[in-house]
Amino acid sequence: MQQEDKLKTISYSGIFLSCFADYSEKCIHATPEHVLVYLYSGEQIIEDRNKKIKLQAGDCAFIRRDHRLKMYKNSKGEDLYKGISLTFNRNVLRDFYSKMNKSEIPKGVKISDKTVFKLEPSPAIESLFQSLTPYFDSNIKPTEGVTHLKLLEGIYALLNSNELFYPILFDFAEPWKIDLLEFLNSNYMEELSMEQIASFTGRSLATFKRDFKKISNLTPQKWLIKKRLEMAYIKLKEEGRKVQGVYMEVGFKNPSHFSTAFKKQYGISPTEI
Structure with missing residues (x-):
């Protein structure tokens, strides 16, 4: 905190x-x-x-x-x-x-x-x-x-x-792990460090990085950005939402950063959708 x-x-x-x-x-x-x-x-x-x-x-x-x-x-x-x-x-x-x-x-x-x-x-x-x-x-x-x-x-x-x-x-078993993809798909919009994600999923940072490599060729940071952009695209294209109301909702803090990343992934700016 x-x-x-x-x-x-x-x-x-x-x-x-x-x-x-x-x-x-x-x-x-x-x-x-x-x-x-x-x-x-x-x-x-x-x-x-x-x-x-x-x-x-x-x-x-x-x-x-x-x-x-x-x-x-x-x-x-x-x-x-x-x-x-x-x-x-x-x-x-x-x-x-x-x-x-x-x-x-x-x-x-x-x-x-x-x-x-x-x-x-x-x-x-x-x-x-x-x-x-x-x-x-x-x-x-x-x-x-x-x-x-x-x-x-x-x-x-x-x-x-x-x-x-x-x-x-008085249960002294080791902490259990929760599914990484389930956690990330539910919390992709939150501002979490890699250390926090590891802790929240019952892992050390080293174990988190090793387990993540088994589910994606991307780094965790790039996976999160890709996920946020995909969700933003759905909200803009299929739900007809406005850019101003979407970028923060999916986890971006800066509209210009969102616009640049969106255009890099989809070839068009979010306002064009």
């Missing part, structure tokens, strides 16, 4: 994130680790494939790792967006699991295929996140010990809220 005057992100040990904004912020979010999000004020919309989950003040959601989501963080009336999230990395979860009494782990719990879980209100969740506000409203930095204890408190709160979190939190 970009640092801007109207968007402030504070991170302590990479664990707690607090965002404040007086405008709407859209971001594509990769979740390499499990995240627990709590909203103090404003509104947050999490878009997972064709589903939308809306969070308002007091709401909390668990986001599963190794998934790509779109998030919209909005102010609501005079209430600015303000949220905190806890990130549970694998080392913390492995350490927690190693110290558990295994006989107390529920048996036969089916692994859910959901990505985002909106949690029911509970005293455990409420007290956990309310205890974190002083660290973001002042310049006091929590110690490593405090941040670790808050993570453990978050794990206990999840496990006590629903037993389905046991197989999710």
Whole structure:
């Protein structure tokens, strides 16, 4: 997420994130680790494939790792967006699991295929996140010990809220890969770096480049430009759209760059269509 005057992100040990904004912020979010999000004020919309989950003040959601989501963080009336999230990395979860009494782990719990879980209100969740506000409203930095204890408190709160979190939190398999073409065809218009595409599809940058060579002779950058131009051609030719409304929609930021690239591929300028 970009640092801007109207968007402030504070991170302590990479664990707690607090965002404040007086405008709407859209971001594509990769979740390499499990995240627990709590909203103090404003509104947050999490878009997972064709589903939308809306969070308002007091709401909390668990986001599963190794998934790509779109998030919209909005102010609501005079209430600015303000949220905190806890990130549970694998080392913390492995350490927690190693110290558990295994006989107390529920048996036969089916692994859910959901990505985002909106949690029911509970005293455990409420007290956990309310205890974190002083660290973001002042310049006091929590110690490593405090941040670790808050993570453990978050794990206990999840496990006590629903037993389905046991197989999710303590699944230490490697991240899965998602289909590259499916991802690119769905997100060609987004401004993503190669590193982001690799991360969102569950790959290292080197693995992404190697896998991409198996599906195209073009570089990823050239493939994206070609795809954007093809979609622009369809919108202009078959849908009768105007150039001004198309170039940004397909992912170009500059109309002259769009026009030059379009003419190079199709031999005519987009206005001639």
